[in-house]
Amino acid sequence: MTGSRTTAVLDRDGLDALVGTLRALGRTVVGPTVRDGAVVLAELSSADELPFGWGTRVEAGRYRLEPRADGAAFAHTTGPHSWKAFLHPQRERLWSADRTADGGLSYTEEDAPQPSYAFLGVRACDLRAIAIQDRVLTGGRYEDRGYRERRTGAFLVAAECTEPGGTCFCASMGSGPAAEAGFDLALTELLDADGHRFVVRTGSDAGEDVLARLPHRAADPRADTAAARDAVAGARERMGRAMPPVDLQALMGASLEAERWDDVAARCLTCGNCTMVCPTCFCTTTEEVTDLTGDHAERWQRWDSCFDLDFTHLPGGPVRASARSRYRQWLTHKLSTWYEQFGSSGCVGCGRCITWCPVAIDITEEAAALHDELADRLRRQERTEQER
Amino acid sequence: MTAPTPPPSGTPTLAVFKLASCDGCQLTLLDCEDELLALTGRVHVAHFLEASSAVEPGPYDLALVEGSVSTPDDARRIRDIRARSRFLVTIGACATAGGIQALRNFADVEEFTRAVYARPEYIDTLATSTAVADHVDVDFELRGCPIDRRQLIEVITAFLAGRRPDVPDHSVCFACKRRGIVCVTVAHGTPCLGPVTHAGCGALCPAYGRGCYGCFGPSGSPNLRAMIPLLHRDGMDDRDVERLLRTFNAAAFDRELPRDGEEP
Numbered sequence: 343m344t345g346s347r348t349t350a351v352l353d354r355d356g357l358d359a360l361v362g363t364l365r366a367l368g369r370t371v372v373g374p375t376v377r378d379g380a381v382v383l384a385e386l387s388s389a390d391e392l393p394f395g396w397g398t399r400v401e402a403g404r405y406r407l408e409p410r411a412d413g414a415a416f417a418h419t420t421g422p423h424s425w426k427a428f429l430h431p432q433r434e435r436l437w438s439a440d441r442t443a444d445g446g447l448s449y450t451e452e453d454a455p456q457p458s459y460a461f462l463g464v465r466a467c468d469l470r471a472i473a474i475q476d477r478v479l480t481g482g483r484y485e486d487r488g489y490r491e492r493r494t495g496a497f498l499v500a501a502e503c504t505e506p507g508g509t510c511f512c513a514s515m516g517s518g519p520a521a522e523a524g525f526d527l528a529l530t531e532l533l534d535a536d537g538h539r540f541v542v543r544t545g546s547d548a549g550e551d552v553l554a555r556l557p558h559r560a561a562d563p564r565a566d567t568a569a570a571r572d573a574v575a576g577a578r579e580r581m582g583r584a585m586p587p588v589d590l591q592a593l594m595g596a597s598l599e600a601e602r603w604d605d606v607a608a609r610c611l612t613c614g615n616c617t618m619v620c621p622t623c624f625c626t627t628t629e630e631v632t633d634l635t636g637d638h639a640e641r642w643q644r645w646d647s648c649f650d651l652d653f654t655h656l657p658g659g660p661v662r663a664s665a666r667s668r669y670r671q672w673l674t675h676k677l678s679t680w681y682e683q684f685g686s687s688g689c690v691g692c693g694r695c696i697t698w699c700p701v702a703i704d705i706t707e708e709a710a711a712l713h714d715e716l717a718d719r720l721r722r723q724e725r726t727e728q729e730r
Numbered sequence: 731m732t733a734p735t736p737p738p739s740g741t742p743t744l745a746v747f748k749l750a751s752c753d754g755c756q757l758t759l760l761d762c763e764d765e766l767l768a769l770t771g772r773v774h775v776a777h778f779l780e781a782s783s784a785v786e787p788g789p790y791d792l793a794l795v796e797g798s799v800s801t802p803d804d805a806r807r808i809r810d811i812r813a814r815s816r817f818l819v820t821i822g823a824c825a826t827a828g829g830i831q832a833l834r835n836f837a838d839v840e841e842f843t844r845a846v847y848a849r850p851e852y853i854d855t856l857a858t859s860t861a862v863a864d865h866v867d868v869d870f871e872l873r874g875c876p877i878d879r880r881q882l883i884e885v886i887t888a889f890l891a892g893r894r895p896d897v898p899d900h901s902v903c904f905a906c907k908r909r910g911i912v913c914v915t916v917a918h919g920t921p922c923l924g925p926v927t928h929a930g931c932g933a934l935c936p937a938y939g940r941g942c943y944g945c946f947g948p949s950g951s952p953n954l955r956a957m958i959p960l961l962h963r964d965g966m967d968d969r970d971v972e973r974l975l976r977t978f979n980a981a982a983f984d985r986e987l988p989r990d991g992e993e994p
Contacts, residue, residue: 378912378939405917422912432908612951613925614900618907632891634768634883645908650900651950665951700903700915700925701956 348550350558351566352529352540354389357415359556360499360527361389364460367552369497372428373462374418379407383423386462393418400507400582400693403702413538416463416531419507420692424621425461425468429492430475433644436628441637456488460497464525466518467510467692469500471621473524477684478624497548500525504573508582509693511706515585517690519577527553530570541570585691586710594678597712598670606708607666609701614647616695616703617672622688623647648672673708742791742890745777747811749797749804750831750859754876755822756780756796765883772890788814792889798824800831800859812866819885820862823875827947827982830875831859835981860981870895875945875978878930899950901925902942906933914941921964923974926952926986947979948986955988 352360364371365387374381375391381398384391392415397408400419410417437451464472476493479486503512503519512518521528526549530541541561544550561567617623627646632639646653648671654661662668680688689705696704746756757780762769776786793815799805812818820826828835834842835858843850862868872885881897888895898904902924906913914920914936922941924933928949935942954975961971975983 379917380912382910382912403916404919405913422907422917423910427910608953609956611901611925611953611956613903615903615907615913615925618904629896630893631896632887632893634765634772634887634890636772636891645904647900647904650898650904652898652900665953698913698916700913700922701960 346550348544348553349561349567350542350553351561352542352556352558354538356542356556356558357392357540358389360552361386361462363552363555364462364497367460368458369460370457371460371462372425374416374421376407380405381407381418381421383421383425383427389415392416392463397505398507400509400697401702402509402696402704403699405697412533414505414531414533416501416529417505419503419505419510420465420467420694420697422619422694422698424619424692424694425464425472426475426621426624428457428459428461429472429496430479430486430489430624433642434488436641436643438638438640440639452488456491456495458495458497459492460499462499463501463529464498464521465501465503465512465692466521467503467512467515467690468621469498469521469524470512470515470517470690471692472498474622474684474686474688474690475624477686478622481684497552498525498527500528500545502528502530502570502574503577504531506577506581507693507697509696509704510581510691511583511585511693512691513578513581513584514587514706515687515689515691520574525549530573532566532569532573534569536565536569539566541566583693583696583704583706585689585706586713588709588713590677590687590709591681593709593713593716594674596716598674600712600715602708602711602715603666603670605711606669606703607664609703610665610669611701612649612665612668613700614649615698615700616705617647617649618645619694619698620676621692621694622676622690625653627652648675673705676705677709741772741774743776743786743788744773744886745775745788745790745793745811745815746780747777747793747795747797747807748779749795749808749825749862750800751797751822751824751829753780753796755825755874756794758821758877758879758882759794762879762883769883769886773886790815791817792886793818795820795862796822796825797862798828798831798859799856799862799865800834801855803854805856805865808862808865817869817889818862818866819870819872819889820868821872821877821882823873823945823947823978824859825862826871826873827979828859828861830978830980832981833976834859836976836984870897872897873928873946873979874930878932881930898929900929901949901952902927902929902931902933902936902946905929905931906936909933909937911936914939915960915964919964921961921966921970921974923957925960926954926957943974943977944983945978947982952983952986954983954986 371386373386376393395413397410398418399406435452479489500521525545528543625646626643629642651660676688885895915922920941923944924942927944928946930946
């Protein structure tokens with residue numbers, strides 16, 4: 343990123359112009375909208391489709407929309423969808439093969455043009471999640487080409503969080519609620535005596551270029567910029583949950599034989615919902631598709647989950663046959679071995695796995711219980727050694 | 731299952747049989763309108779009474795069997811079909827779990843027969859309705875009431891290519907989330923068996939805002955001990971839960987129920 347960075351203010355017309363401008367630039371604009379009793383992510387044709395006047399009340403295993411009198415557009419928490427559904431779609435063709443007239447085979451690699459996305463309303467936790475998937479899918483030796491193409495062209499408009507939900511814990515993961523990097527534009531919605539408006543910061547030259555095309559005014563340092571900072575700081579204090587402030591990497595490593603895994607396994611449905619809604623879970627499997635003629639075959643990539651028995655299927659059966667081993671794999675990877683593999687935590691504190699778990703399993707509660715069990719064990723060991 | 735060996739030289743023969751069933755699953759084959767021509771170009775249909783009364787005695791390369799074993803005659807017939815079939819695939823909830831007629835497994839069949847039939851002595855039936863795999867070796871089981879058309883084509887295509895069919899054992903939630911459907915339990919409080927039910931339908935009911943009622947039977951790792959309290963939370967009493975679990979796959983879900991004193 344080069345050039346200067348601007349802070350300005352958009353009103354409702356400015357927000358309309360933002361969607362219109364991005365669409366005029368040939369982008370597929372995706373953002374939050376209300377559908378089927380939730381704020382989902384879908385293509386937007388205008389800012390009117392944003393969830394104005396809708397908030398959300400979430401708890402472990404429970405999500406409800408709630409009307410808001412203030413008409414806010416970004417007062418909802420993370421919903422059932424994440425941006426990975428667009429950048430890392432659930433099913434994608436990799437190549438196809440055809441039998442040729444002389445009995446040989448011809449291969450065609452998939453190179454359909456990828457959409458040029460603009461994401462509107464990306465939370466700070468999800469900006470971090472996108473950065474993590476960038477590392478996983480394009481930062482190593484084998485890169486996911488489709489992801490790379492979609493990601494390179496994507497324009498990100500962040501919406502800082504001013505209304506955290508009951509399952510949010512980004513503050514304790516260091517990934518929010520303020521948007522600090524990785525965006526082209528960052529909005530902070532304000533609803534006060536000065537009116538309904540959006541303080542906008544640019545984060546890239548592309549962001550500067552788009553802002554220049556929108557009706558906007560300069561930000562007042564006190565009434566706008568400081569008010570926006572205060573609103574986000576307030577959100578930091580109202581997180582519904584917190585990850586225990588311990589070395590999670592070490593905790594997981596020392597907890598592989600913990601009794602808590604049996605406790606959580608008794609409650610876990612192994613339904614896979616947590617991995618599907620997680621914005622960083624990236625695992626895929628491949629499927630080989632043949633048709634009835636036997637002359638055409640395709641290889642597709644599709645989302646998979648470590649909760650699927652087939653995920654570790656070997657000729658002798660699944661390696662992780664028990665629910666205990668599968669839940670442990672998910673949690674220890676997310677919070678611990680992810681560091682060794684990708685240099686960061688795999689959890690961003692968005693709270694989706696807590697909200698969308700039908701039986702309300704809570705990643706922060708499980709981590710706290712593992713911490714308590716380990717502390718107990720260490721205390722007992724210490725006592726035994728002293729008695730000797 | 732193990733991958734089938736490719737058919738021997740010549741066009742493989744396909745046979746379709748039924749035991750105690752409604753015919754809906756075998757009709758799914760006729761419902762494959764776009765694929766039927768290609769299919770008949772690859773297999774010789776040797777036995778399929780819903781399509782033709784001209785039948786051949788076998789042996790058959792691929793046999794599709796719908797229906798449960800509910801009479802002494804079914805039990806004899808399925809052994810005969812097995813003996814004449816190289817690769818035997820059972821299709822549908824009846825053939826893979828005993829069907830809705832397995833409700834008799836929880837009751838007294840003689841009492842039913844006396845209540846229903848004017849001349850119960852004419853009825854020759856078994857005390858239970860069971861899956862085909864309880865009687866003979868089965869090479870692959872395709873679930874559903876009825877089965878899914880695309881999955882049936884996948885099983886036949888995989889057989890012809892000599893590969894394992896791509897029919898995952900995971901829960902309906904996998905399909906539901908991939909489709910981006912809003913969870914009916916979490917967002918609406920609707921009771922849904924999706925988390926314990928075998929995928930295959932493409933999350934049909936949740937896509938229309940309804941809870942899954944388990945017509946594909948239990949998934950590869952169902953946890954009913956955790957599921958049932960959730961159904962209670964969402965307004966079902968014990969009788970509702972029993973009725974929900976005792977439909978087309980009654981016997982299969984019953985096997986997964988936690989028993990007193992049993993470890994989860």
